[in-house]
Amino acid sequence: MVTGLINANPVVYERKERHLRSSPVVIDEYAVEPIDQLxxxxxxxxxxxxxxxxxxxxxxxxxxxSIELDDQQSYVRVTFTPTVEHCSMATVIGLCLRVKLMRSLPSRYKVDIRVAPGTHATEAAVNKQLNDKERVAAALENPRLLEMVDECLAATYI
Known part of the structure; x- marks a missing residue:
């Protein structure tokens, strides 16, 4: 997908076992099921x-x-950590996170995507880009960028 890798040999960690809910939480016929961090x-x-x-x-x-959630206030913050301090893909990763949550969560949620403090050389600029609605909308109008995001998200829809 990308040539000239920034981090050619990343450290790969073992995946956690999935924890799926056994049954939905029913409050009453009008209530919205709460969403949790998991x-x-x-x-x-x-x-x-x-x-x-x-x-x-x-x-x-x-x-x-790295996920903060206030279901009562309909607020989600995902703080991600790039694999290297000069990761050129940090904005793409953040855009992928934002798009996935936009497509998955009810529209009542405000989603905040952040780079973990001190983990990226241009942390403030990346955070500003990822949380500016106009910049995000403009990025998603770029066919090549949208294709890249969709490729990154493809495995999440299986």
């Missing part, structure tokens, strides 16, 4: 890294602990 993680764990044939979980770019 459910958000299940949505993003299989996103493929744009440079490698590994998932973001296998590269420890995202972990269960």
């Amino acid at each position: 459910e958000i993680f299940e949505h993003v764990r299989d996103i493929k890294d744009p440079e490698h044939p590994y998932s973001l979980e296998e590269l420890k770019v995202v972990t269960e602990d």
